[in-house]
Amino acid sequence: MTRKPADGPAQRARSRRSFAGTRPVMDDVARLAGVSKQTVSRVLNDHPAVRAETRAAVVEAMRTLGYRPSRSARSLASGRTRMLGVISFDAARYGPASILTAINTAAQSAGYLVSSIALGTADRDTVLRALDTLSAEGADGVIAIAPQRGVAGALAETRLDTPMVVLDNDLGGRAPLVTADSRAGARAATGHLLRLGHATVHHIAGPTGWTSAEVRLDSWRATLTEAGAEVPDPLLGDWSADSGYRLGRRLAERPDVTAVFASNDQMALGLLRALHEAGRRVPDDVSVIGYDDIPEAAHLLPPLTTVRTDFGEIGRRALRLLLDRIDEVAEPRIEPVVPVELVVRRSTGPAPRP
CATH class of the missing domain: 3.40.50.2300 (Response regulator)
Structure with a gap:
């Protein structure tokens, strides 16, 4: 028959003193709760066969003793x-x-x-x-x-x-x-720029072999094609701000470039610097959109339009x-x-x- 330990500070103090100098183990919990070690193990692993009053007695015994089940104890009990x-x-x-x-x-x-x-x-x-x-x-x-x-x-x-x-x-x-839905994200970014009246949208893509980069590239191209817009040759970056800056300098030299979609915010950051150094105003001369919504995106000059991913x-x-x-x-x-x-x-x- 299950014996529930008496409640109260005095009982807890007496129980702790009886195990003074040692770390309580599962056997101690079982003895104080008046149950078997197997029952304590079942309580630790939320076994449905344990009655509510028995579970309460075991939990109270663990609280009284200050018992914390070790990872190894849980592993032995559950096989995990x-x-x-x-x-x-x-x-x-x-x-x-x-x-x-x-x-x-x-x-x-x-x-x-x-x-x-x-x-x-x-x-x-x-x-x-x-x-x-x-x-x-x-x-x-x-x-x-x-x-x-x-x-x-x-x-x-x-x-x-x-x-x-x-x-x-x-x-x-x-x-x-x-x-994440990279296909929908790239479509939203490209479509936003087209709706603003830009004849086409240039793209700084992520590196070859990266799934998200390839999906965004394909979706950017498909969105332009469906809109009947020219599809420029994409520029391949490596996710870094340095690659965005390097490719951005090439884009900044072209007066026909009025909108750029970068496949992540770091490359967009490098692009913004390249455009600034070339005297191309954002967004007056060139609109820029990134991807990911890094914490710094809202604090760039100007604050960056981007696609937010809930990582x-x-x-x-x-x-x-x-x-x-x-x-x-x-x-x-x-x-x-x-x-x-x-x-x-x-x-x-x-x-x-x-």
């Missing part, structure tokens, strides 16, 4: 390590860093630790070694922030014995995908989807595509008159 793995690339950039922060925060709230591996290259062997490392650590599941085609190719070759969620790349249905929501959805796979939820109800939002500021305006 309560650890998740994350593989990321270019983790210093705003987007991946924001996603990783959101995953860590959501994982902690769910009672998991996160072991992350940041890779500098996307070659097959590097990716497979990272997966082997996380598997050896006993990760219950893995989130792969995989923005490059090469990463997707390497992941597609693996045996997905561990539950996995992939960001930005589709593995042909072998793992759930979470991504935090991407990380949270990825985490929820991974936990559903770990718990073997038959049909997780999580929308894999995160919407984006056009944020209009003062870097875009009507096309200049001839």
